[in-house]
Amino acid sequence: MVEKRPFLNFLAHAVLVLGVLIVAFPIYVAFIASTHGPTDFLSGLIPLTPGDNMVNTYGKMMTDGMASAGMPPLSLQMFNSLIMALTIAIGKIAISIISAYAIVYFRFPFRGLAFWLIFITLMLPVEVRILPTYHVVASLGMLDTYAGLTIPLIASATATFLFRQVFLTIPDELMEAARIDGAGPLKFFWDILLPMSRNNIAALFVILFIYGWNQYLWPLLVTTDPSHYTIVMGIKRMADVVDSQPQWNYIMATAILAMLPPVLVVILMQKLFVKGLIETEK
């Protein structure tokens, strides 16, 4: 497979560069657009060189929002998104690691049934069960609350399954050694299992944080009060203005800001993320 052929080398790089351009160009356009004033788009052409209105645009969006579209300041929306993403990620990890622990290490009646019940919920993502879930949340009076935003999204079969696989790779002798060392179930979980799953937890956190941050449909349904808007649903709201031109510089600034936190999480946790996905030695 390892061949030294200049042409193949060139071709491979060309494909890669092309791929990067296809992904990066729209982001570049969005960023450039966010640095221009609102009038620069009236010609119908999108400028490709940076403008001089960047500080103004971002400053206004962060502090004031856009009243005409019913948008609270972006800082508030980003805060809401952060709360939602963190709660979902941490909640999912906490619940699924505990249920995986129960399924792998305890012999209780209907253990297999419990596992399969969790497993088949994989077939029921939010979109499929959205109406009944909405009804439940509304009946519990959780509309326009952080609890309503996050709790219905916390149960996770995927994460439970992942932790189950991780625990299955940990040799039984370790649990037995811990028993002889006088560690009860909670101590074993806390002192041995958790530290040993650290990398997997980190990898899962990255995935789940992005999942939570990018939620669109669910926040759109359960929030009507602007103080609970999240930034991802906010972008769409801004483009839907009535009787006037969409203000593309503001929309693009919002898009860029909405992209930033997931990117930061990936960059900062990259090492742990990769380790958690490929590590096998226990």
Add this chain to the structure above:
Amino acid sequence: MAAITLKSVGKTYAGGVNAVRGIDLDIADGEFLVLVGPSGCGKSTLLRMVAGLETITDGEIAIGGRVVNEVEPAERDIAMVFQNYALYPHMSVRQNLAYGLKNRKMAKEEISRRVDEAARILEIGAFLDRKPKALSGGQRQRVAMGRAIVREPSCFLFDEPLSNLDAKLRVQMRGEIKQLQARLGTTSIYVTHDQLEAMTLAHRLVVLNGGKVEQVGTPLEVYRRPASTFVASFIGSPAMNLMPARAEGAVAHVGAARVQLEIPAEGAMTLGLRPEDLRAVVPGTEGALHLKTAYVEELGAQRLVHGTVEGTPFGCAMPSDAALADELYLAAEPGAAHAFDAQDGRRLG
């Protein structure tokens, strides 16, 4: 330090499988007892029952006079060394050693005194702050033993601790375990499928087969007077030759060959001869065993000649300078013949 008593101990799994049946054992204080047998004979299950990792479905196990059937492993005052070491990978060696003591709420000074003492005994002081991942197999084995020592338990349980090591290291660690046990004087139960390990380590051997005890005795007793054909073929390397024979008076007949027995017997029997108890005699000697050679293994100190006698596979150990031929005539040393019942394989006499 404590004596361990097993009273008609048995283990039946939920599916009805009988892993261990009616075991009675008295293990003296300070004794090194080795459980040996082929895989699936129940030796590990028995050890794990003593440790408390398996429930006891029949009988009673007492450690130091206290019946421990319902006692948690941590409360049994035992320490166990596992085959794959079972070190906590995210803890340093020091933390691995200290973990069990910390869980017992022992004072910090006492923990560090014991850890340092164990590190000194096992010569692992240089890597107390490393993670197990950074250690070699032999070093990990030492740490696993250190974890057992620091607890100062009344009994060590070893579950095939040397199986994961290479041959040279295994011999070295074997010697170290023996010396360590002699120095600490802690009652030990050691499980292995390796008869050489069993012979070299044990004060007493327990040979298990199919969940039952075949024989209990010192290594020499078991070697010299195996209680059954199973023990005879399992203990000793190369394995004892077993062949059907017909006894008349105190003489076993194998075809034309005759072997003197120590006890009188009549009729069909199984004759056992250890390869090292044979010597070559002049070809054509009357009553000698006639070996048709198939192949020879050179061991340096001796050569093992394999072939058949009267159609039964047969091996004998010859001096390394012995002449080789396609046919050898062999005679047994006096008193070397073992006689077993032809049906149930029990030793006669």
